[in-house]
Amino acid sequence: MTPVARISAAIEILDQVMAGEAAERVLTSWGRGHRFAGSKDRAAIRDHVFDALRCLRSYAWLGGAGGRIADGDDGPAPTGRQLMIGALRSTDTDLGTVFNEDRFAPAPLSTEELDLPDLAQAPRAVQLDCPDWILPLYDAVLGDDTDAVLACTQRRAPVFLRVNSNKATLTQAQDALGVDAIEAITHPLSPCALEVTQGARAVARSQAYLTGVVELQDAGSQAIIDALPLADGMHVLDYCAGGGGKSLAMAAKADLSITAHDIDPARMQDIAPRASRAGVQIKTARMNDLEANYDLVLCDAPCSGSGSWARAPQAKWLLQDTRLQDLTQLQAHILDESVPRVRSGGSLVYATCSLFAVENTDQVAAFLTRHPEFSLKMDRLITPLDGGDGFYVAVFTKNS
Numbered sequence: 001m002t003p004v005a006r007i008s009a010a011i012e013i014l015d016q017v018m019a020g021e022a023a024e025r026v027l028t029s030w031g032r033g034h035r036f037a038g039s040k041d042r043a044a045i046r047d048h049v050f051d052a053l054r055c056l057r058s059y060a061w062l063g064g065a066g067g068r069i070a071d072g073d074d075g076p077a078p079t080g081r082q083l084m085i086g087a088l089r090s091t092d093t094d095l096g097t098v099f100n101e102d103r104f105a106p107a108p109l110s111t112e113e114l115d116l117p118d119l120a121q122a123p124r125a126v127q128l129d130c131p132d133w134i135l136p137l138y139d140a141v142l143g144d145d146t147d148a149v150l151a152c153t154q155r156r157a158p159v160f161l162r163v164n165s166n167k168a169t170l171t172q173a174q175d176a177l178g179v180d181a182i183e184a185i186t187h188p189l190s191p192c193a194l195e196v197t198q199g200a201r202a203v204a205r206s207q208a209y210l211t212g213v214v215e216l217q218d219a220g221s222q223a224i225i226d227a228l229p230l231a232d233g234m235h236v237l238d239y240c241a242g243g244g245g246k247s248l249a250m251a252a253k254a255d256l257s258i259t260a261h262d263i264d265p266a267r268m269q270d271i272a273p274r275a276s277r278a279g280v281q282i283k284t285a286r287m288n289d290l291e292a293n294y295d296l297v298l299c300d301a302p303c304s305g306s307g308s309w310a311r312a313p314q315a316k317w318l319l320q321d322t323r324l325q326d327l328t329q330l331q332a333h334i335l336d337e338s339v340p341r342v343r344s345g346g347s348l349v350y351a352t353c354s355l356f357a358v359e360n361t362d363q364v365a366a367f368l369t370r371h372p373e374f375s376l377k378m379d380r381l382i383t384p385l386d387g388g389d390g391f392y393v394a395v396f397t398k399n400s
């Protein structure tokens with residue numbers, strides 16, 4: 001496909017996404033219906049779509065849709081065409097080279113499309129690609145750093161690997177990745193983190209990955225595990241284990257007995273193959289099988305994901321105030337539910353991939369009020385300015 005044909009495809013896909021469909025699903029079904037498109041075409045189209053989702057408001061503004069993110073009083077949701085016009089204007093591309101009479105090109109520009117506003121005239125939330133109601137949540141936590149943090153979420157997130165220290169040193173892992181032409185450099189956020197600088201799309205097929213020398217894991221997520229008081233022999237419960245990313249990272253830190261639990265056991269189905277690749281043991285358990293006296297319980301709670309919107313941009317536009325309130329209630333419930341699982345003198349860890357105080361420090365303060373038998377040992381907010389996704393971690397001790 002020509003570059004222009006890829007843009008036409010992105011316009012078609014974005015129209016469906018703006019009509020309410022999930023981007024991943026539309027991309028998959030587009031790929032099935034257009035078998036002639038090669039892997040490079042699909043990757044380029046995917047990049048166009050996800051770039052547009054990260055920069056939805058600014059592209060909508062530049063494309064003539066007034067920074068809207070959905071149908072509203074002042075007009076309809078942006079079209080795929082408007083978003084791609086915005087994308088091209090954001091890089092000062094000559095629109096006539098794309099929108100013209102050529103075969104596979106989107107139709108030439110209309111008179112209105114030749115006279116569109118500059119981004120400097122847009123409100124701050126539009127320039128920063130942030131829903132209006134969410135911007136104050138960032139400002140309250142990040143202050144002067146808000147604009148720089150939001151600028152990070154407008155760009156593609158780097159791909160990070162965690163080197164499995166049970167299997168290789170960083171240098172050995174870099175050499176192993178090099179066999180598959182993947183280049184990666186160390187990263188200050190975590191001692192086992194490598195940032196992929198070349199060949200990211202080849203990681204999942206590489207020998208280093210398939211033999212468990214490296215795992216895909218954000219550097220911020222790794223930094224959370226670095227902060228935990230883990231030591232050989234400890235019994236650890238990963239209470240919201242999902243696919244087990246944090247269980248696996250903990251298993252590489254010390255000789256632990258790890259139990260993974262999730263309210264949705266189907267989410268844990270990848271843990272066994274991932275653990276086997278990594279050469280570690282992780283038990284999975286349902287609620288009734290959990291013990292009462294773990295040395296450390298990790299609650300990696302469901303959250304808004306506001307720290308990882310560069311990676312999952314559609315979530316930024318779908319989050320509603322009511323959903324955020326539901327999430328904060330669920331987080332408090334999960335913390336309360338975990339309390340009896342922690343032994344006296346043991347640690348309870350609360351983590352989110354959110355930057356908002358309502359999900360982090362407010363949650364911690366409310367927990368300490370409800371549970372004076374715990375004290376806060378440390379907490380840390382990691383933002384995209386540290387290089388990875390945004391995360392928050394708090395470590396409580398259950399007083400003896």
Ligand SMILES: C[S@@+](CC[C@H](N)C(=O)[O-])C[C@H]1O[C@@H](n2cnc3c(N)ncnc32)[C@H](O)[C@@H]1O
Nearest residue numbers: 240241242243244245246262263264300301302
């Ligand atoms: C942020 S994700 C976990 C990600 C995972 N720890 C990782 O590192 O890959 C949150 C998980 O919490 C689970 N969850 C939601 N409510 C829960 C509850 N009441 N008890 C346990 N797990 C719950 C969800 O199913 C989801 O898999």
